[in-house]
Structures are given as structure tokens and as C-alpha cells.
Amino acid sequence: xxxxxxxxxxxxxxxxxxxxxxxxxxxxxxxxxxxxxxxxxxxxxxxxxxxxxxxxxxxxxxxxxxxxxxxxxxxxxxxxxxxxxxxxxxxxxxxxxxxxxxxxxxxxxxxxxxxxxxxxxxxxxxxxxxxxxxxxxxxxxxxxxxxxxxxxxxxxxxxxxxxxxxxxxxxxxxxxxxxxxxxxxxxxxxxxxxxxxxxxxxxxxxxxxxxxxxxxxxxxxxxxxxxxxxxxxxxxxxxxxxxxxxxxxxxxxxxxxxxxxxxxxxxxxxxxxxxxxxxxxxxxxxxxxxxxxxxxxxxxxxxxxxxxxxxxxxxxxxxxxxxxxxxxxxxxxxxxxxxxxxxxxxxxxxxxxxxxxxxxxxxxxxxxxxxxxxxxxxxxxxxxxxxxxxxxxxxxxxxxxxxxxxxxxxxxxxxxxxxxxxxxxxxxxxxxxxxxxxxxxxxxxxxxxxxxxxxxxxxxxxxxxxxxxxxxxxxxxxxxxxxxxxxxxxxxxxxx
Amino acid sequence: xxxxxxxxxxxxxxxxxxxxxxxxxxxxxxxxxxxxxxxxxxxxxxxxxxxxxxxxxxxxxxxxxxxxxxxxxxxxxxxxxxxxxxxxxxxxxxxxxxxxxxxxxxxxxxxxxxxxxxxxxxxxxxxxxxxxxxxxxxxxxxxxxxxxxxxxxxxxxxxxxxxxxxxxxxxxxxxxxxxxxxxxxxxxxxxxxxxxxxxxxxxxxxxxxxxxxxxxxxxxxxxxxxxxxxxxxxxxxxxxxxxxxxxxxxxxxxxxxxxxxxxxxxxxxxxxxxxxxxxxxxxxxxxxxxxxxxxxxxxxxxxxxxxxxxxxxxxxxxxxxxxxxxxxxxxxxxxxxxxxxxxxxxxxxxxxxxxxxxxxxxxxxxxxxxxxxxxxxxxxxxxxxxxxxxxxxxxxxxxxxxxxxxxxxxxxxxxxxxxxxxxxxxxxxxxxxxxxxxxxxxxxxxxxxxxxxxxxxxxxxxxxxxxxxxxxxxxxxxxxxxxxxxxxxxxxxxxx
Numbered sequence: 001x002x003x004x005x006x007x008x009x010x011x012x013x014x015x016x017x018x019x020x021x022x023x024x025x026x027x028x029x030x031x032x033x034x035x036x037x038x039x040x041x042x043x044x045x046x047x048x049x050x051x052x053x054x055x056x057x058x059x060x061x062x063x064x065x066x067x068x069x070x071x072x073x074x075x076x077x078x079x080x081x082x083x084x085x086x087x088x089x090x091x092x093x094x095x096x097x098x099x100x101x102x103x104x105x106x107x108x109x110x111x112x113x114x115x116x117x118x119x120x121x122x123x124x125x126x127x128x129x130x131x132x133x134x135x136x137x138x139x140x141x142x143x144x145x146x147x148x149x150x151x152x153x154x155x156x157x158x159x160x161x162x163x164x165x166x167x168x169x170x171x172x173x174x175x176x177x178x179x180x181x182x183x184x185x186x187x188x189x190x191x192x193x194x195x196x197x198x199x200x201x202x203x204x205x206x207x208x209x210x211x212x213x214x215x216x217x218x219x220x221x222x223x224x225x226x227x228x229x230x231x232x233x234x235x236x237x238x239x240x241x242x243x244x245x246x247x248x249x250x251x252x253x254x255x256x257x258x259x260x261x262x263x264x265x266x267x268x269x270x271x272x273x274x275x276x277x278x279x280x281x282x283x284x285x286x287x288x289x290x291x292x293x294x295x296x297x298x299x300x301x302x303x304x305x306x307x308x309x310x311x312x313x314x315x316x317x318x319x320x321x322x323x324x325x326x327x328x329x330x331x332x333x334x335x336x337x338x339x340x341x342x343x344x345x346x347x348x349x350x351x352x353x354x355x356x357x358x359x360x361x362x363x364x365x366x367x368x369x370x371x372x373x374x375x376x377x378x379x380x381x382x383x384x385x386x387x388x389x390x391x392x393x394x395x396x397x398x399x400x401x402x403x404x405x406x407x408x409x410x411x412x413x414x415x416x417x418x419x420x421x422x423x424x425x426x427x428x429x430x431x432x433x434x435x436x437x438x439x440x441x442x443x444x445x446x447x448x449x450x451x452x453x454x455x456x457x458x459x460x461x462x463x464x465x466x467x468x469x470x471x472x473x474x475x476x477x478x479x480x481x482x483x484x485x486x487x488x489x490x491x492x493x494x495x496x
Numbered sequence: 497x498x499x500x501x502x503x504x505x506x507x508x509x510x511x512x513x514x515x516x517x518x519x520x521x522x523x524x525x526x527x528x529x530x531x532x533x534x535x536x537x538x539x540x541x542x543x544x545x546x547x548x549x550x551x552x553x554x555x556x557x558x559x560x561x562x563x564x565x566x567x568x569x570x571x572x573x574x575x576x577x578x579x580x581x582x583x584x585x586x587x588x589x590x591x592x593x594x595x596x597x598x599x600x601x602x603x604x605x606x607x608x609x610x611x612x613x614x615x616x617x618x619x620x621x622x623x624x625x626x627x628x629x630x631x632x633x634x635x636x637x638x639x640x641x642x643x644x645x646x647x648x649x650x651x652x653x654x655x656x657x658x659x660x661x662x663x664x665x666x667x668x669x670x671x672x673x674x675x676x677x678x679x680x681x682x683x684x685x686x687x688x689x690x691x692x693x694x695x696x697x698x699x700x701x702x703x704x705x706x707x708x709x710x711x712x713x714x715x716x717x718x719x720x721x722x723x724x725x726x727x728x729x730x731x732x733x734x735x736x737x738x739x740x741x742x743x744x745x746x747x748x749x750x751x752x753x754x755x756x757x758x759x760x761x762x763x764x765x766x767x768x769x770x771x772x773x774x775x776x777x778x779x780x781x782x783x784x785x786x787x788x789x790x791x792x793x794x795x796x797x798x799x800x801x802x803x804x805x806x807x808x809x810x811x812x813x814x815x816x817x818x819x820x821x822x823x824x825x826x827x828x829x830x831x832x833x834x835x836x837x838x839x840x841x842x843x844x845x846x847x848x849x850x851x852x853x854x855x856x857x858x859x860x861x862x863x864x865x866x867x868x869x870x871x872x873x874x875x876x877x878x879x880x881x882x883x884x885x886x887x888x889x890x891x892x893x894x895x896x897x898x899x900x901x902x903x904x905x906x907x908x909x910x911x912x913x914x915x916x917x918x919x920x921x922x923x924x925x926x927x928x929x930x931x932x933x934x935x936x937x938x939x940x941x942x943x944x945x946x947x948x949x950x951x952x953x954x955x956x957x958x959x960x961x962x963x964x965x966x967x968x969x970x971x972x973x974x975x976x977x978x979x980x981x982x983x984x985x986x987x988x989x990x991x992x
Contacts, residue, residue: 023902088980091946093925106915108925113905115938220716224881224932227939385720398964406519409609409955416958419602428980429589429604431956436720442611442953443723450587450954457938458946459905460927462912468894482985484584484924489978489985 003156003184008193010183015199017178018117018146024176026114026144029471030479034081036173037141040133041074043165043172051161055127058155060300060336065263066128073128076426077138083428083449084142087481091458092472094485096496106463109473112456114144115227116201119194121215122152122159123206124302125266131155132162132182135446136204136229143455145202146179150194153186154303188214195219195228202227202455206268206446209233209359209437216440229454230440231433233359234387235272236421239376239408241397244418245281250288252392256365257292259420261340264299265363266306269388269421272359275347275368275379286367289342290327296340298333301362307336310362314341317360322349326367338362347375351382373401380407385435385442388414388421411435413442499652499680504689506679511695513674514613514642520672522610522640525967526975530577532669533637536629537570537577539661539668547657551623554651556796556832561759562624569624572922573634579924579945580638583977587954588968590981592992602959605969608952610640611723612697615690617711618648618655619702620798621762627651628658628678631942632700632725639951641698642675646690649682650799684710691715691724698723698951702764702942705729705855705933712936725950726936727929729855730883731768732917735872735904737893740914741777746784748888752861753788755916757836760795761859762802765884765917768855771843771864771875782863785838786823792836794829797858803832806858810837813856818845822863834858843871847878869897876903881931881938884910884917907931909938 006014025033044051052066061069083089090111098105118140122131129135132149140147151159163182170179185191195203195218203219203226205212212230219228238256245252259271274289276282301307318325322345329340340363347370350356356366370376389412391398391405398405398417409415413434424432424447432447433439439446444454461469471478475494482491502510521529540547548562557565579585586607594601614636618627625631628645636643647655659678666675681687691699691714699715699722701708708726715724734752741748755767770785772778797803814821818841825836836859843866846852852862866872885908887894887901894901894913905911909930920928920943928943929935935942940950957965967974971990978987 083983086983088985093946095921095923095925103919105921105923108921108923110925110927116906216716216721220712225712225936226932227937395961395964410612413954414956414958415960417960417964419959423599425591425601425604427591427601427604428983429591429606429956431606431954433954435953436722440721441723443949445954450589453939457931458909458927458929458941460910460925462910463915464911464913465891468891468913487579487582487924489584 003160005185005187006183006190011193011197014148014181014183015117015197018148018181019199021146021176021178022114022116025146025179030085030087033142033144034085036169036175037077037081037084037138039169039173040166041077043169044070044074044133044162047161047165051158054161055155055158058158059127059302061302069126069128072426073133076129076135077133079426080138080142080449080452083452087472087479089449089452090472090481092481092483094473094483094494096486096494108460108462109469110458110460111470111472112453113459115455115457116145117199118145118147118202118204118455119200120147120149121191121205121207122149124152124154124306126206127155127158128162130206132159133166135451139451140204140455142452145455148181148183148194150183150185150191156184191215192218196222198224200226203229204446204454205230207232212440227454228440229444229446231268231446232437232439234268234434234438235357235359236269236386236388237273237275237383238271238390238392239380240274240276240282240285241391241393241401242277242279242281243394243397244392245276245279245285247394249281249284253285253288254292255420257289257296259422260365261296261363262422264301264338266302266361267422269424271390271421272365273368274365275370275376277370277372277376282369286326286344293327293340293342294330296329297331298329298337298339300336301338304336306361307338310338310360313358313360314362314364316355317366318343320353320355322346322353342367344369347371347379350379357384373404377404377407380404380411383411385438386412387432387434387438388412388416390416390419390421392418413438499656501681501683502679502686507689507693510644510677510679511613511693514644514677515695517642517672517674518610518612521642521675526581526583528669529638529640530581532665532671533573533577533580533634535665535669536662537573539665540566540570540629540658543657543661547654550657551651551654554654555623555798557798565622565624568922569629572625572631573629575922576634576638576945576948579948583968583975585945585948586968586977588977588979590969590979590990592982592990604956604958605965606954606956607966607968608949609955611951611953612641613695614641614643614698614700614951615696616643616645617687617701617703618645620648620650620802622702623651623654624658626702628655629662631947635947636700636951638948641951644677644679644690646687647678647680650801652680687711688714692718694720696722699725700942701726703728708936723950724936725940725942727764727942728933728935730764730930730934731853731855732765732882732884733769733771733879734767734886734888735876736770736772736778736781737887737889737897738773738775738777739890739893740888741772741775741781743890745777745780749781749784750788751916753785753792755918756861757792757859758918760797760834762798762857763918765920767886767917768861769864770861771866771872773866773868773872778865782822782840789823789836789838790826792825793827794825794833794835796832797834800832802857803834806834806856809854809856810858810860812851813862814839816849816851818842818849838863840865843867843875846875853880869900873900873903876900876907879907881934882908883928883930883934884908884912886912886915886917888914909934
């Protein structure tokens with residue numbers, strides 16, 4: 001099945017509809033927004049196994065994974081719907097008037113309101129959870145923003161089906177026309193038109209560094225710049241501390257062989273860099289990791305473009321003179337299959353060769369051997385911003401290496417101890433965002449209900465009578481949300 | 497007294513010191529940060545009337561205003577210190593582990609941590625409250641960021657004195673060396689070096705559109721872009737609704753004559769645009785406003801540069817063929833004095849002439865006459881982003897003009913009813929920030945303790961034992977802050 005790129009007039013119509021829908025949609029009670037999101041989850045479920053079949057054909061992802069990802073997508077929609085209704089994200093603040101003050105202090109009440117229409121770019125590696133009805137869409141709808149999705153061309157039929165489910169839910173819930181639009185565009189032109197359209201007020205993106213950076217630059221070059229949350233690139237360093245390495249080499253190696261190759265390494269939190277200090281423990285770890293990697297079978301990658309990219313970047317990394325190949329999966333790869341691979345290089349090489357810092361998207365990891373703790377700290381200080389960083393460490397390791405821990409803190413959004421970075425829990429405490437280039441704004445997350453705040457801004461009402469205020473800010477607190485009233489969090493009614 | 501521009505090596509030293517200080521400063525308990533901020537307020541008070549004298553000479557601002565602004569600056573420092581300690585801004589989120597889930601759900605705990613060294617550019621129009629120890633500095637210090645201030649050249653001696661007070665407080669509180677630095681730079685070169693320095697992690701700025709936009713562009717062109725919060729330009733539209741105009745013309749005119757000329761019009765919230773519908777009421781309003789303006793004496797402006805700018809922009813606006821001068825202050829202006837002025841133009845002219853949208857920084861306001869409500873809505877839709885917008889309206893006016901109200905909401909950060917935009921209350925519910933070009937990111941504020949969040953980002957700790965977590969996230973909640981635990985706001989200890 002082929003889809004044609006949206007034309008300029010089609011985009012114009014979608015944008016005008018979204019802009020009109022914005023004014024109706026943002027006025028709906030939180031409960032109605034939340035019910036719409038829940039209806040989307042239900043309509044996705046109603047697509048049944050046919051959806052899994054279509055996506056499987058488009059992405060080569062196995063059914064179990066797709067089933068899990070579909071469940072996750074529905075959980076995102078329903079749990080962000082719950083958060084939307086709970087209203088903590090609105091950051092309601094009320095300061096009541098004080099006429100005794102000189103000059104008199106007026107009544108001021110603030111809450112977050114939606115930015116306006118949001119354009120979401122579907123991700124290639126998550127056809128459900130970070131695409132058409134994925135996390136960005138769910139956050140934007142919760143915030144009160146209409147959404148225009150640009151389908152990822154690698155799973156356009158999946159996107160079309162999910163868009164159909166969203167439109168069905170919109171219809172069923174009597175949502176304003178234009179609250180959701182779905183657009184195809186295989187080239188860059190459609191993306192550029194979308195980002196530069198004056199009625200677009202924010203962008204959500206998950207994908208490559210080059211893609212995300214381009215959107216960021218376009219957005220900042222607009223007459224009226226708009227916020228872009230692009231989740232782009234991360235090699236998710238794992239740091240092996242000395243005591244830990246003495247204790248449990250085989251276990252850590254096994255854990256990591258599995259994390260590196262999970263989903264053919266096609267996760268943004270894939271551990272692409274492992275850092276240790278030269279020692280018998282590290283040698284044992286490298287050997288064990290190599291043995292594990294050899295046993296793991298190559299898997300078919302998402303699409304030929306990603307496969308080709310993996311082959312090229314892997315070859316480029318392995319061909320650097322300072323890089324030694326540690327192990328490659330023993331089973332021969334079939335067409336479009338990525339071979340699990342582990343290589344190794346010295347810290348000195350890493351510090352001097354920027355190629356070794358690049359993400360090799362796929363089942364590939366590079367072990368960096370440091371001479372000592374000082375060099376390990378130097379390596380960490382020279383890392384780019386990351387979504388995650390992991391310490392494999394004993395409590396003693398942490399207590400004895402404060403400088404290292406502080407340096408790691410500077411570069412990551414999620415800081416894992418004795419675990420693996422793959423597996424991103426959907427919950428409020430999740431941070432999926434990190435210093436550039438992991439994302440374009442480390443102050444926000446794209447996973448968890450705090451992601452709603454990417455698409456909202458505060459407005460302060462000064463001197464408005466109770467009757468004319470939005471429900472969220474009325475004295476009686478009719479929808480029962482938490483609010484900060486005269487500097488104290490409270491759910492109570494205000495009596496004046 | 498003359499100050500020399502900082503050299504590149506001096507900037508390098510300040511940055512290295514700030515970076516080193518960052519690692520010590522961010523680890524201090526919130527109480528110590530807060531006490532440091534309170535000590536700064538005390539040291540500013542200790543500068544006594546000598547400070548007011550120096551600033552009066554540099555800025556031409558009258559003593560009463562300076563006394564008020566100094567009190568406001570101290571209140572910012574102490575009230576943000578209280579907010580810092582209260583810890584709501586940390587957005588602590590805890591999701592406890594659930595090992596029954598498949599796969600098991602890990603323990604994840606998130607809080608905001610400081611971004612790193614922040615550069616603050618002093619504002620010309622607020623030598624205390626938005627300069628050296630002003631709102632941006634207070635927010636950055638509360639967040640845990642060292643601050644490097646670039647003094648505004650128009651009040652460099654004031655800045656030097658306030659910087660001395662900050663350094664004295666830092667010394668008295670045993671703060672790490674480099675937690676604060678003060679730098680002079682009359683040209684653009686110093687600013688450019690600061691924004692482009694790799695160890696700088698965020699920028700705070702209050703000033704002109706051209707200045708703010710330049711910093712924003714430099715920051716986004718860095719290899720690692722950083723957030724810029726620039727508060728730049730706003731004409732703060734005031735919309736007079738029909739019923740209101742019938743009721744209280746003289747009162748509204750008097751109120752606005754005073755707001756337009758407050759502080760010789762040198763506030764970022766100065767009402768530079770007043771919009772009404774052609775009617776007897778509007779004619780009466782314009783006449784009354786003119787009569788009031790004529791009676792007000794010209795005042796000396798901050799410095800010759802601002803005066804020159806006022807004269808030029810005012811002349812440019814008045815010379816547009818569609819603009820009629822309504823009234824000019826009757827008293828002849830002395831050297832560097834800005835003459836209160838009101839002019840008027842049709843909505844049609846406004847819609848077709850971009851010059852009429854430009855800020856004339858000073859005691860100047862333009863009254864726009866609309867044919868009808870439809871044209872008034874059209875004018876609002878064509879306004880750029882604003883810090884504030886004000887409706888002068890009866891409750892009936894609001895209820896009957898929903899489309900207008902919604903259009904106004906789209907363009908402003910603070911929405912005032914029957915008041916004046918001048919006078920920015922320092923409180924948590926304040927929003928001082930609005931859609932571009934009012935500020936570079938409408939999702940943040942530069943007034944009120946929520947401004948702290950501009951300089952902080954979340955980090956999620958996954959699977960850390962209680963003992964190794966920061967106090968803010970420990971089970972026992974030793975510092976007693978509000979946290980969202982398993983989706984519910986709570987202050988209680990966690991028992992697992």
C-alpha cells in the first residue's frame with residue numbers, strides 16, 4: 001500500500017481545523033479530555049490482531065513485542081488520562097488579595113493552559129508507543145492541544161490504522177473536528193512545512209540526531225520560535241566499579257549481553273558503552289560478555305534503512321585502528337539481520353577519537369578500558385549528554401567514588417544503579433530526557449505524565465471574580481484538585 | 497568611575513571557578529542555600545543609603561522608587577529562599593518497586609537538580625530587582641546554580657556594590673569559591689563569550705528584543721544548545737469593552753494616564769496599546785485620557801540611550817500618516833526627559849502598518865479605534881505575544897464576548913481584569929513571561945518562585961538504596977517536603 005505525501009493545501013486545511021479545534025478542545029472539562037484518551041485506548045484494542053499483523057509485516061517486530069508495546073501504549077493513554085484528570089500537572093497557584101498591603105496586593109491565580117496545535121513525528125523503533133497514538137500524542141491531548149501526526153514512512157499502514165482508531169474515538173466522544181489529523185510525508189518537505197507553519201505551537205519527535213536537530217533549527221529560525229522536544233541520541237554508558245567487578249562478573253556479563261541485544265538493540269536506552277578499569281575483573285567481564293554475545297542469534301531489524309545504517313556504523317567503529325573486536329554472534333545473519341557485536345578500546349583512544357562516541361543503533365556495545373579511576377572520571381567528563389547512565393557498583397564503590405558519581409550526574413537524565421537502562425517504566429517518576437544531544441531540552445521528559453508539561457504554559461488571572469474564573473481556580477475547587485494556596489499545597493475550598 | 501571589559505582569560509577563570517563551585521554548591525542542604533540568599537538580602541541592606549545615592553546618580557531614578565525596588569529585591573531573595581527550602585519546586589516523585597509485575601517494576605525516584613552555571617544579564621530599567629542580585633540570580637541560586645552576572649553598563653557602579661554584598665554574604669556563609677562572579681562588558685563581545693562558553697548551562701536576560709534574540713540565537717547555535725530565558729518586548733494591550741466604556745470613562749482614563757506614565761513609562765508591563773470600539777464612550781475616553789496626560793510632567797529617563805530611543809521611536813510612530821496625536825504633556829521636557837504622549841489610529845491602520853505594533857519604551861500609548869467587535873477580535877488576533885493583556889470590562893462584557901476573551905488568552909502570560917498591568921506582584925501565582933516575542937519560552941516565568949524551575953532539570957534515580965539517595969527522596973522524608981508518592985501528593989514517610 002502506498003501513501004502520498006500531504007500537499008501544502010492539505011496541510012493548510014489540517015492546521016486551520018486544528019486551530020479551530022484548539023479553542024473548543026481546551027475548554028472541555030479535564031474529564032472529557034481524559035475520556036477521549038481512554039476511548040482511543042479502547043479503539044486501538046478494537047483493532048484486534050489485525051493491527052499486530054500489519055505492524056509485524058512493516059517492522060519485522062515479533063508478535064510478543066508488539067503485543068507488549070500495544071499494551072504499553074494503551075497504558076500510557078489511560079494513565080496519562082488519569083493524571084490529566086487528577087490535575088496536579090496544572091500547577092494551580094492561588095494568592096488571595098491583601099488590600100492592607102501598600103500598594104494593595106491583587107488576587108492572582110495561575111494554571112497551565114495548552115500551547116496550541118502540536119505536531120508529532122512518529123518514531124521508527126516504536127510503531128505504537130512513540131508514534132501515532134504514542135506518548136507525545138497522549139501528552140499533547142492531555143494538555144489540551146490538538147495533534148497533527150506525521151506518520152513514520154516505515155510503518156505508514158500501522159499509522160493509518162491507529163489514526164483511524166483515534167478519529168473513531170474522537171467521533172464517538174464528540175470531539176471538535178480537527179482535534180486530530182494524520183499526515184503522510186516520506187521526504188523532508190512535509191516535515192519542514194509542518195514545523196514552519198505559524199499555527200503550530202510545539203513539536204514532539206523521537207528519532208535520529210540529524211532529524212531532531214533539523215526540526216530544532218527550523219523551529220528556532222521561525223519568526224516566532226516554538227519549543228521542540230526531540231529525543232535524539234544516547235549511548236547510555238554503563239560504568240563498572242572495581243569492587244563490583246570483583247564480586248559478580250559472570251552475572252553482570254549475562255545481564256548486559258541480554259540488554260545489548262534486546263529488541264535487536266533498537267532501543268534509545270540501549271547500552272552502547274561500557275566503561276571499566278583495567279584489571280583481572282574487567283578482563284574476565286569482557287571475556288564473559290563475549291562468550292554470551294556469541295551465543296545470541298542475530299535478529300531482523302526494523303527496516304532495511306536501519307539495517308544498512310547499523311552495518312555501516314558498526315563497520316566504521318570496528319575499523320578504527322584502536323578498536324578490537326571482542327565477539328560477534330556465531331550464527332550467520334540472514335537478510336536485514338543485525339549481528340550482536342562487542343568491541344573494546346582504551347580510554348585514551350576513546351578520549352581522542354570522536355567516532356567512538358557515536359551511537360551505533362543496533363546490538364552493538366563498546367567496552368572502554370581505563371588505566372585508573374582518574375582516567376575513568378576523565379572519560380565520563382568527556383561524554384555527551386545521555387538519556388541514562390548506569391553504575392554497576394557496591395555501596396562501597398559509591399561511597400568511595402563521589403567525584404565519579406557527581407560527574408555521571410552531570411550527563412544523564414536517569415541514573416540507574418545495578419540494573420540495565422533498557423526497559424523504560426511508564427510512571428510519574430520516570431525521566432526520559434537528558435542533556436543535549438540526548439534531547440533538545442533536559443528540563444522535560446517524554447515518558448511519564450510530567451511529559452504533559454512540555455505542551456502547556458502558565459497563565460495568571462489577576463483580579464477576576466470567582467464566577468468568571470476557570471473551575472480549576474475557583475474558590476470552591478469544584479473539581480477537587482491540589483492547588484498551592486498562599487504558598488501551601490491544599491485541596492480545601494478557599495473562604496475569603 | 498570606569499570599568500574595563502572582562503578579558504577572555506578572566507572569563508575563563510570565572511567559568512572554571514563556577515564549574516568547580518557547582519559541584520560543591522549543589523550538594524548543600526536547601527537550608528544552606530536559603531540562608532545564603534537571606535544573607536545576600538541582609539548585606540544589600542547593609543550597603544545603606546550610599547547604594548541609593550550611587551544608583552540615583554547612575555539611573556536618574558528617584559529615591560522613593562529606589563527604596564521600593566531595593567525592598568522588592570530583598571523580598572525576592574528571602575521569599576525565594578523560603579520557597580527553596582519548602583522544596584515544592586523540586587517536583588519530587590517517588591514510585592516504589594512492584595516486584596509482582598511482569599517485568600518487575602523498579603523503584604524510581606525523581607527530583608529537579610540544577611543545570612549548572614547560569615549567566616545573568618542585568619536589566620537597564622531595574623538596577624536592583626532584575627540585575628545583579630535580582631530575580632534571575634535569586635532563582636538560579638535557589639536552584640543550586642552558581643551565577644555569573646554581566647553588569648549593565650548603565651549602572652555598573654551599582655552593580656559593583658551589589659556584587660560586593662553578594663560576595664560578602666558568600667564569604668560569611670562559607671560558600672564555595674566561584675559561586676558568584678561579576679563581570680563588566682560594555683560591548684557585545686563579553687556577552688557573546690559568556691553565552692558561548694561550554695561551561696555555561698543557561699541564560700537569564702531582561703532587556704530589548706534585539707538583545708534577547710541575539711542571545712537566544714547564539715545559545716541555539718552552540719554545539720550544545722542551552723536554554724535562554726529572555727524577557728524582551730511587550731506592548732501590554734488594554735482592551736476597553738463597550739459596557740465598561742459606558743459606565744466609567746473618567747475613572748479608566750485617570751487610571752491609565754497614571755499607569756502609562758508610571759516610572760516615566762520604563763516598565764516592561766507599560767500599557768502601550770489601548771483598544772476600543774468607535775463610540776461616544778471611546779471618544780470621551782480618548783478626550784479624558786488626553787486631558788490627564790497633558791497634566792503629567794515629563795520625567796528624566798534612565799540614561800541618554802533610552803531617552804534617545806524613546807524620542808526616535810515616538811517620533812516614528814507619530815509620523816505615520818494614519819496616526820493622530822491626541823495629547824502631549826504641557827510642561828516642556830528638560831534634558832533627557834520623556835514627554836508623556838498619547839496618540840490614536842484606526843484598527844485598519846494598525847492591521848496594515850507593522851510600525852504601530854512596535855514597543856515605544858517610555859510614557860507613550862496608542863489608542864486603536866475599531867469599527868466593531870469583529871474588527872477588535874481581528875486586532876487581537878494580529879497581536880504579537882505579550883507579557884500581559886488587560887480587559888476593562890463588566891461581567892456582562894466578558895460573558896457576551898467569549899471569542900474575544902479566548903483570542904486574548906492566546907497571546908498573553910498574565911490576564912488582568914479591571915486593573916493596570918504595571919505593578920508585578922512577587923508571588924508564586926505570578927506569571928511574568930508570555931508567548932514570543934514577550935519571552936523566548938512561554939512555559940516559564942521570571943517573577944515568582946516558579947522561576948527557579950528555569951534553571952533545573954529532573955533526574956530519576958532507579959534502584960538506589962535508601963541510604964545513597966539524596967535526602968529529598970529518602971523513605972523517611974527527613975526534610976519534610978511534599979512529594980508525589982505512587983501518584984498521590986504526600987508528606988508522610990514511606991514504609992516499604
